[in-house]
Amino acid sequence: MEKLIKELQVKVVEVLNLIDVQPDDIKVDNQLVGGDLGIDSIDVLEMVIMIEKDYGVKIDNRELGVKVFATLGTLAEYIHKSSPELPN
Amino acid sequence: MTDVRVYISGMGIISPLGKGIPKTWEAIQKSLTGIRPLTLFSTASNQPLPVGEAAGPIEDESLPRTHQLARLAADQAMAKSKETPDAVVMGVTTGGMLTTEALLKKKARDPKLFCLHATGSVAEDIARRYRCTGPALTVSTACASGAAAIKIALEMLRSGSVKRVLAGGADSLCRLTYYGFNSLQLVDPESARPFDQNRRGMSVAEGAAMLLLVANEPHNAVAEILGGGLSCDAYHPATPHPRGQGALAAMQAAIEDAGISVADIDYINLHGTGTLDNDISEARAIDTLYDRQKPLMSSVKGAFGHSLAAAGAIEAVVCAISISNGLVPATVGCRHPDPDLKLEPVIQPTQRPIGTVLSNSFGFGGNNAAVVYSACGKHKPNRTCAQTQPMAILSSACVTGAGNANQTMKAIAAGKTCAGMLGIEEISANLSAGDVRRLKRFPRLALSLAIAAHENSGESDDPSAVFLGTGWGALSETSDFLTRLFETDEQFPSPIDFIGSVHNAAAGQIAMRFQATGANITMTGGDYSFEQALMAAGLLSNSIDDTFLVIGADESHPQLSRLFDRSASGSAILSDGGGALCLKAGPSASGFTIQPVFFESRENNPEVISSLIQRLERPQQINDRYGVILAGFPAASRREGEMQLQTLLAITGFNQPVIDYRKLTGEFASASAVAAVMAVKFLHDGQIPEALCKDKSVELGAKGALIIGTGDFITAMEVMPQ
Numbered sequence: 001m002e003k004l005i006k007e008l009q010v011k012v013v014e015v016l017n018l019i020d021v022q023p024d025d026i027k028v029d030n031q032l033v034g035g036d037l038g039i040d041s042i043d044v045l046e047m048v049i050m051i052e053k054d055y056g057v058k059i060d061n062r063e064l065g066v067k068v069f070a071t072l073g074t075l076a077e078y079i080h081k082s083s084p085e086l087p088n
Numbered sequence: 089m090t091d092v093r094v095y096i097s098g099m100g101i102i103s104p105l106g107k108g109i110p111k112t113w114e115a116i117q118k119s120l121t122g123i124r125p126l127t128l129f130s131t132a133s134n135q136p137l138p139v140g141e142a143a144g145p146i147e148d149e150s151l152p153r154t155h156q157l158a159r160l161a162a163d164q165a166m167a168k169s170k171e172t173p174d175a176v177v178m179g180v181t182t183g184g185m186l187t188t189e190a191l192l193k194k195k196a197r198d199p200k201l202f203c204l205h206a207t208g209s210v211a212e213d214i215a216r217r218y219r220c221t222g223p224a225l226t227v228s229t230a231c232a233s234g235a236a237a238i239k240i241a242l243e244m245l246r247s248g249s250v251k252r253v254l255a256g257g258a259d260s261l262c263r264l265t266y267y268g269f270n271s272l273q274l275v276d277p278e279s280a281r282p283f284d285q286n287r288r289g290m291s292v293a294e295g296a297a298m299l300l301l302v303a304n305e306p307h308n309a310v311a312e313i314l315g316g317g318l319s320c321d322a323y324h325p326a327t328p329h330p331r332g333q334g335a336l337a338a339m340q341a342a343i344e345d346a347g348i349s350v351a352d353i354d355y356i357n358l359h360g361t362g363t364l365d366n367d368i369s370e371a372r373a374i375d376t377l378y379d380r381q382k383p384l385m386s387s388v389k390g391a392f393g394h395s396l397a398a399a400g401a402i403e404a405v406v407c408a409i410s411i412s413n414g415l416v417p418a419t420v421g422c423r424h425p426d427p428d429l430k431l432e433p434v435i436q437p438t439q440r441p442i443g444t445v446l447s448n449s450f451g452f453g454g455n456n457a458a459v460v461y462s463a464c465g466k467h468k469p470n471r472t473c474a475q476t477q478p479m480a481i482l483s484s485a486c487v488t489g490a491g492n493a494n495q496t497m498k499a500i501a502a503g504k505t506c507a508g509m510l511g512i513e514e515i516s517a518n519l520s521a522g523d524v525r526r527l528k529r530f531p532r533l534a535l536s537l538a539i540a541a542h543e544n545s546g547e548s549d550d551p552s553a554v555f556l557g558t559g560w561g562a563l564s565e566t567s568d569f570l571t572r573l574f575e576t577d578e579q580f581p582s583p584i585d586f587i588g589s590v591h592n593a594a595a596g597q598i599a600m601r602f603q604a605t606g607a608n609i610t611m612t613g614g615d616y617s618f619e620q621a622l623m624a625a626g627l628l629s630n631s632i633d634d635t636f637l638v639i640g641a642d643e644s645h646p647q648l649s650r651l652f653d654r655s656a657s658g659s660a661i662l663s664d665g666g667g668a669l670c671l672k673a674g675p676s677a678s679g680f681t682i683q684p685v686f687f688e689s690r691e692n693n694p695e696v697i698s699s700l701i702q703r704l705e706r707p708q709q710i711n712d713r714y715g716v717i718l719a720g721f722p723a724a725s726r727r728e729g730e731m732q733l734q735t736l737l738a739i740t741g742f743n744q745p746v747i748d749y750r751k752l753t754g755e756f757a758s759a760s761a762v763a764a765v766m767a768v769k770f771l772h773d774g775q776i777p778e779a780l781c782k783d784k785s786v787e788l789g790a791k792g793a794l795i796i797g798t799g800d801f802i803t804a805m806e807v808m809p810q
Contacts, residue, residue, distance in 0.1 A: 019521040038522060042326065045272055045583035053580040060273065062364070 005076045012072075015050050016043045028073040044069050051075075055083040092246045092473045095309040095464060098300035100164025101405045102157055103392050104140035104293055108164060113409050117437055119418045121391045123279045123291045128261050129186075132578040137270060138279040139261055140293025140393025152184035152204050153260035155213050157296035157398070162214050162254060165298040168308065173300065174250035175222040176215040177241040179233025179257035179397040180612075181591060183207035186262040193574055199650065199657045206559070206652065207591065208613040210258055212689075212800070214298075221693040222250060224801075225620050227397075228561070228591035228612040230451030231361075232318075233257055234400025235459050236609060238299065239316030242459075243627035245303045246473035252303075257401035258296035264566070265292050265396065267573055268586030272326065280362035280394070282387035282419055283371070283433045285426040290361040293393025297401035305464060311408040314348065314444070314460040314467060317341025318628070320554070320608035321454025322599040326587045327365050328450060332373025335359075337605060338456035339377055339446060345631075346460035347469045348444065353383050353460075355416050355440075357403050357447040358433070360387020361394050362421065370448065371429035386434040390421025400449035400457060407445040407461040414441045452587065453596025455608055476626040478681035478808065479671040482547060482635060485540030486667040486765040487515065487533060488753055493540065496665075496762070497769050500752050503779030506762075507663045507754030509644055518543075526584055527597065528564035530643040533666055534594035535601060538637050541668035542602065545635065551670060553606035553628070553636035554595045557621030559614050559757020560652055561591040563645035598637065606632055615655070615722045616687070617642075618667070618761040619803045623684045629673040640761025641666030654724035655755045663754025667761030669768070675810060680771050680792075682764065686804035690732070696802050697735045704794070704804065710740045714806070715791030716776050717746045718763045722799045723755050729798030736796070745781045749795075760797055760805075767793035767807040 009023035021037055033039050047069070048059050057079050059065050068078045101108065104122025105115035115122070126136035145156035158178065166173075184205040191201050203209070208226040215224035223244075227237040234257025241255035259265075269275050269292050276289035301313065319341060321334035328335065343350060359370055374382060388406055395402055410416060419433040444462040485492070489508025490499040499506050515532050516524050518539050524532055534556060542551060565588035573581045587593060592610035599608050607628050611620035618640025625638045644664035649656040656662060669682065686703050690696050704710055721729035733746070749766065753759040770776050770793060778785045792808035 017525050019525055038525070042526070042584060042587060048273075049271060049580050049583065053576065062273070 001076060001080060004080060005072060008072060008076055011050060012047065015046055026072050029071050032071050032075065033069050051079060055079050057082045092248060092303045093305065093469060094242050094245045094313045095302055095305050096299050096311045096313065096408055097302045097306045097308055098165040098167065098169055099310060099405050099408060100161040101297040101402060102142050102144050102160045103295035103395065103402055104142055105392060107144050107160060109409065112405065113413065116409065116415065116417045119420050119437055121420050123393050126266065129263065137275055137277060138291050139266065140291055140395065141261060142295050149187060152187040154180065154183055154258050155204060155210050157260055157294065158210050158214055158258035159217060161256060161258065161296035162217065162298040165254060165300045166218055169300055171252060172218050173220045173252045173254040175244055175253045176211045176220055176224045177237045177253055177255040178211040178214065179227045179237040179400060180207040180210045180259060181228050181230060181233055181397040182259045182262050182265060183210055185264050186260050189263045189570060192570055199654060202651045206614055214254065215689060216691055218254065219692045221689050223687040224689065226612045228610045229455040230453055230590050230592050231394065231396050231399055232449045232451040232455040232457040233397035235447065235449035235457035236318060238400065238404055238459055239318060239457055240624055240627060241301050242313050242316055245301060247476050247627060248473065253301045254298055255301055256296065256298035257398040259294055259396040259398045261292065261294040263573060264569065264589065267578060267581040271581045271583040271586055274363050276362055279421060280390045281421040282360035282362040282390050283367050283425055283429055283431055284422040285424045287362045287364065287367065289363050290389065291393040293395040295392065295395040295398045295402055297398060297405045299401065299404055309464045311411050311461050312464045314462050314469065315342050315346030316457065316459040317345055318607040319456045320599040320605055322603050322605050323454050325593060325596055326452050328369035330369060332369040334454055334456045334605065335370055335373035335448065335450055336376050338458040339373065339448065342446060342458035342460050347471055348460065348467050350377055352444050352467065353446045354442045355410060355445045356383055356385040357407050357445055358385055358387040359448040359450045360419065361389055366450065367429060371431045375430060384416045384434050384438065384440065385431060386417050386419040388417050390419060403447050404459065404461065407447050410442050410445055411461060411463050414439055416440055416442065452590045453592040453608065454599060455592060477674060478683040479626060479629055479673060480675060481680045481682055481768055482670045482672055483541055483544035484667065484669050484765045484768045485537050485544055486665065486762045487537060488665040488762055489663050493765065500766060501777040501779060505752055505754065507661055509662055509664050526588065528562065528588060530562040530564065530641065531588065531594040531597050533643055534639055534641045535597050537639050537641055537666050537668035538598040541637060541670045545670040547635055549634060550602035550604065551637045552604050552634040553632045554598045554604050554608045555621040555625040555636065555638045556595040557611045557617030557640040557758055558591065559617045559642050561612060562589050562593060563643055563648045565589040567645055567648050615757050615799060616797055616801050616803050618758045619684055619687060619797060619805060622805060623687065625671065626684055632673055635670055635672050637668055638671055639666060639668040640758030642756045642758045644756060653757060655722040658723050659755045664756045665762060666758050667765040669764060680768060680807055680809055682805060682807050684805050687801065689801050697732060700802055700804060701736065701739055710742050711744065713792060714794040715744055715786065715788035716770060716793045717742065718749045718767060718793060718795045719746055720750055720760050720763060720797045721748060725799035732798045732802060745776050745786055747780050760795060763795050764805065764807065767795055771807060771809055
């Protein structure tokens with residue numbers, strides 16, 4: 001799980017081109033969207049595609065998205081639970 | 089001062105519901121839907137999404153589908169007309185994209201194959217088809233394009249400069265929009281259900297509709313156009329304002345422009361895409377507009393799908409059918425109206441006398457347009473129309489391969505070329521990290537120019553309207569979107585690149601930066617895009633009280649520029665940049681003015697240079713009026729352009745400096761915007777630099793500068809001292 005979190009921190013910064021944000025700045029339990037990181041709804045959609053592409057996990061509706069993208073921790077948990085590519 | 093009234097004297101349509109007015113009317117009466125699973129191109133998924141495909145165009149690599157759709161609609165609109173239109177104004181967002189995608193997929197590299205890629209090539213094709221020698225203008229304001237084109241055509245007619253305009257919109261389905269909207273989770277997998285409580289999105293569609301608009305009532309008028317309103321949310325690149333502030337402003341502006349009151353409206357043709365956010369936003373706006381009883385309302389996008397730039401024009405035809413036949417279309421797809429919206433859309437086709445209709449079109453970039461149609465003579469307009477006037481120049485800015493305005497003007501004063509491309513960091517020098525995180529080269533150029541021009545104006549108030557001309561728009565975003573789409577077997581398109589690829593995304597960013605909630609127009613007319621933006625600004629400036637920005641910008645892209653832009657294909661080095669002017673309507677206390685004065689095509693127009701001279705030599709001879717000509721010769725038509733200029737010089741005997749500005753700016757579509765900034769600088773200095781006039785400086789005195797565009801079109805803009 002820790003490995004997945006580290007990996008996601010790097011990917012989020014890279015995919016969203018978060019200038020001035022270091023991977024470690026994305027804290028596991030902090031608000032991911034709409035907080036200090038400047039991540040918004042468009043970024044969420046870009047992350048949705050990245051997660052489907054890299055982990056084979058679909059997040060295709062808004063209600064689910066709100067829950068999954070609450071924090072980096074909830075995101076990692078959801079990927080971990082749903083990914084056919086990660087050992088459970 | 090005139091009192092021009094504008095009528096629809098002919099119209100044509102092709103949509104997923106069929107070709108022609110009778111078929112469309114019949115489909116509306118029966119509440120049919122044209123939305124079915126996609127068949128136009130193969131997809132990675134076994135279950136293609138529902139879309140609105142039009143039957144009619146054939147597979148033909150030499151003429152892209154959008155062009156074919158536009159021709160099929162325009163032929164109907166022109167069927168009973170013997171006279172040529174004076175101008176063509178079209179809303180187009182995808183242009184030749186469907187053909188381009190197939191070519192890029194098979195790695196075609198011959199620029200000739202891409203010659204109809206440009207959005208502007210659709211209006212040019214239509215103009216050629218009916219031997220129209222006047223302006224062929226292209227509005228690319230996303231899903232508001234068709235309605236915005238009708239508003240611009242309305243203003244052209246009101247200005248008295250033209251009597252007959254063929255206006256409308258066309259867009260074909262393509263992979264970019266099919267996958268793009270789906271990546272934003274804006275597509276309803278079951279088909280669009282506008283205003284339904286279970287709605288999940290739109291259905292992307294295609295089609296075209298064209299209207300022959302004429303000044304003063306013809307014997308065969310179908311309906312009258314009373315007015316139009318434009319606004320910008322200045323809120324978000326892709327999501328409408330949650331309370332519908334921009335939508336409300338556009339509707340209010342249209343109603344005011346029409347000279348009627350909200351109570352006069354019998355039917356509102358809603359934008360109603362079926363996305364969660366659009367329908368909430370529009371419903372809130374309507375709720376604010378009407379404190380008492382609302383008129384009948386419906387959205388036809390569950391029947392036609394959302395044909396993007398064509399939608400506003402298709403819905404103009406629907407409104408005209410509604411008025412002529414006393415028929416309110418049903419909101420096809422809406423079975424359980426969402427109670428939260430408090431909207432009560434019409435669910436069944438309803439016979440009712442309809443005198444006046446308000447039609448809404450909203451798009452990405454927060455672009456909003458609303459148009460009021462009515463039965464002929466139903467309302468008497470209380471507005472007087474006036475010719476367009478010169479606009480006061482408050483300040484300017486430019487970017488070229490040489491750097492910002494100071495660096496560019498320094499190089500030009502020394503007679504050095506500014507050709508080339510600045511690094512992305514240099515372009516972004518006046519932008520914050522937060523500004524640019526999601527912006528690639530083109531929007532950065534445009535935003536940076538807008539900020540610089542505004543800063544130079546010294547105005548504390550922000551500009552309220554934006555007019556942007558671009559030949560090619562966001563090439564980096566478009567290229568990156570398609571590259572990733574193809575590389576991932578059409579599975580993982582980038583939503584950020586899709587939003588950024590829309591031609592008007594940059595103007596939307598500028599609006600957000602300045603909270604510019606007035607008109608927000610992007611014109612895409614190839615080498616004449618800046619001229620088109622200036623023309624749109626001139627037509628709309630009377631209703632803008634504050635300052636506004638007119639910008640021309642283009643990015644060069646290492647692959648796409650050489651494929652798309654014939655002038656870049658043959659250039660040794662790629663160049664890009666642009667220019668921006670901060671303007672105000674009417675005279676200003678000091679400084680200079682700019683005005684577009686001529687725009688005609690050379691095709692079917694052997695007298696084009698005489699026609700230009702006739703326009704320019706009133707009231708003074710050219711030698712008395714202008715101290716310099718800045719002439720633009722796009723490389724692809726340089727020889728012809730030089731001959732056109734020689735003819736002009738020979739007939740007029742113009743004996744003052746002529747500056748071949750593309751040699752200084754480099755080759756890019758909106759180079760004329762930099763020429764405009766050069767003209768302002770020369771007038772400011774009162775002289776032309778020595779290096780540009782055979783080593784002797786030339787005093788301008790009280791004379792102005794004439795900026796001429798040559799090639800497929802002959803254009804002229806003048807920058808004058810007041």
